[in-house]
Amino acid sequence: MEALYLYIAKSAGLVILFYCAYYFLLRKETFFTTNRWFLLTGLITSAVLPLVSYTKVIWINASPISNLNPQEIPFQPIKNEIHEINWIYVISLIYGVGFLILLIKFALDFYSLQSILKGKKIHQQADFKFIDTNENIAPFSYFEYIVYNSSMYTDTELQNIIEHEKVHSDQNHTIDVLLSRAFCLLFWFNPIIWIYKKAIVQNLEFIADKEAAKKLSDKKSYQYTLLKITTHESCVAITNHFYQSLIKKRIVMLNKNQSKKRNSWKYYVVIPALVAFVLVFQVETIAKEKQQIVQSGNGEIKSLDVYKIKKTSTDADLKEIKEKLKSIHNVDFQASEIKRNAQNQLISIKIDIKNGKQTAQSIQTSGNEAIKDFGILVTTDENGIKKIGIQTTSEQTNSSSKTTKQPKVAISNELKNKTETNADTHSSTSTKTNNNISTNISTFVTTNTNSNASTKVVTTNNGSNVTVYSSTNKTPLGSQLIIIDGEEMPAGFDIEDIDNGKVKSVSVYNGTNALAKYGDKGANGVIEIETRK
Incomplete structure (x- = not known):
């Protein structure tokens, strides 16, 4: 709707430009036939030129891989405005009545x-x-x-x-x-x-x-x-x-x-003004990140492309991501179940991506509140093999509330028996206790080239549990890379030695996300644990 209003404003401005040129320079001339075509050109230009745009790409250095940690993505809660007048609807109604x-x-x-x-x-x-x-x-x-x-x-x-x-x-x-x-x-x-x-x-x-x-x-x-x-x-x-x-x-x-014929120069006065209009209003500058290069542990080079989906992403943004994934990586992208709130922010979306036999799915829904920002990741190794993944974030909460009983975090049993590390899935969960915690739910389903391996991760921020389900158990606990408070644990570290009562949050990285962040060290998956200070 905003794009329509912008088009109308630009078109009206061009009409004013041509009329001023006619009124002040041409209306007293006897070039009547030429004036006719000038005035018609003004109408056609005002209708077509606002639709013509040029894209200018500015390449910027990509953010470090560590910055892709979803826990660091800022999330601003939406404030519900009561009795707020939607002026877009009011203006649309007035315009519609006049037009009718x-x-x-x-x-x-x-x-x-x-x-x-x-x-x-x-x-x-x-x-x-x-x-x-x-x-x-x-x-x-x-x-x-x-x-x-x-x-x-x-x-x-x-x-x-x-x-x-x-x-x-x-x-x-x-x-x-x-x-x-x-x-x-x-x-x-x-x-x-x-x-x-x-x-x-x-x-x-x-x-x-x-x-x-x-x-x-x-x-x-x-x-x-x-x-x-x-x-x-x-x-x-x-x-x-x-x-x-x-x-x-x-x-x-x-x-x-x-x-006199020499007065015909007056018709060309509008040309500099039209050029200025195009340069000021019709050139769209887009900042693109340069392809990221990730140095893995054994010296192999892997590239990582990230396509971010934000709560403010429009249908045009989603279409652009779809076209880029298809043209650059031959990855099929489909967005469905899209819903937006009164602030035109995404409150529900389902993403399905496919690269050959690799598939990944992300579903986010959060009532009337905006979804969390997340990204589509495509990695390419030195052999040209591409892998896809979805990176998302769970809501960060403030543990200012005092509690007398710490919730149990089922780290050992859940991660030992129910984690599939070959799937390109990342789940980040927090077990903080807060009576005001939102119940924003994010569900992800991914399946890799192994048709017998599938993983489903359901994250519920209700301050009481973290659950990870899997249909298979290919990678035993202990082969994953263990990171506690940012420090890498030695091989063979037993996760059961951690006191559950001291665990603040657990993040599980698998497949593409693990490789992107930790290189070949994360080939079997990564478990990040943050303890209470």
């Missing part, structure tokens, strides 16, 4: 025109269709139709009128009228568009007056006809009608000397 009223008015004008043309006797002459009506209306043309009431004019006056309307019909001036009317429908809130439409119609009359006067022997008689037609007040809105206001200006322009 003008659309109905246009439909009525079109119906009125059809009622005049329908059932009337048509006299065909060359490419023109003449209708002599009995109605008391001003003469007008509509495409090939020319309508008039012959009983109201002398033969000379009627000849002047018909020559005038033939110019309108022959040069398809009706298209200009309808196009300007359509822009008034779309941008009715912009007062300049209505003045712009008036300038278009008036310039068409200048063209018709000039061309008709060339074919008539008595130029003065034509001007008297103009004055006589001003007594008619009934006109059809969406046509080129002989009667127009500002007859004095039409007569002045009809008798004005031809403008």
Whole structure:
């Protein structure tokens, strides 16, 4: 919705630019036909140019791998605003009402025109269709139709009128009228568009007056006809009608000397302004991280690409990630079950990614609160083999509340018997106790190339438990890399020696995430434990 409003604002600004150029530089010139194309170009440019954008990429150094630790990603809770007015909806409603009223008015004008043309006797002459009506209306043309009431004019006056309307019909001036009317429908809130439409119609009359006067022997008689037609007040809105206001200006322009050709430089004044518009508003700067290089323990080089999905990610952002994963890594990406709150932040999303037989899935849902930021990771080893993974974060809580009983963390049994380390999954959980802890739930499912191995990790931040489920047990506890308070434990360290009551949080890294953070040392998985100080 915001993109639509931005487009409307840019388009309205371009209309103002072209009208100012016409009003201050061109309206007194006799280049009527060139003015016609200038004004039409202004309308088309204002509709098309805001849709054209150029992307400028700035490459920045990637953050260190350690910074990808999901526990370090800041999370700001959303404050629920009560009785907050959604101005986007209000503005949309006002715009919609105005558009609907003008659309109905246009439909009525079109119906009125059809009622005049329908059932009337048509006299065909060359490419023109003449209708002599009995109605008391001003003469007008509509495409090939020319309508008039012959009983109201002398033969000379009627000849002047018909020559005038033939110019309108022959040069398809009706298209200009309808196009300007359509822009008034779309941008009715912009007062300049209505003045712009008036300038278009008036310039068409200048063209018709000039061309008709060339074919008539008595130029003065034509001007008297103009004055006589001003007594008619009934006109059809969406046509080129002989009667127009500002007859004095039409007569002045009809008798004005031809403008000098050197004044044509005025048409090029808008070009620098359009270039400035593109440079300021239509160049989108995107910062991209350079491909990360990870040095593994045995000297192999692995590259890591991270595609971040944030709570503020739009559908366009998700589409861009999908296209990049497919074009760069041939990885299939699908986002579904997308929901957003009133602040247009993601509150629910399901991500499915696939690379050959490797698949990974991430589901986040958090009621009306924003989801946690997470990322899609793609690693490439020196042999060109790619692995996919999903990195996420669990909510960080503040353990300021005092408790008399520490919750048990089932480290030994759960991690010993129910952890699959070949799957590309990362679960980070916290066992802090706090009565105000949110129940944001994140569920991840990944399956590697081994069809018999699958892992499901459910993380619930309710301050009481951490559960890890697995359908297989390929890697025994003890082969994983153990990190306690940032210090690497020696091989063979027995995790059961840790007092559960002293454990503050546990993070489990498997597959791609473990390799990305610890290199080949994390090939069998990594368990990070933070103890209470």
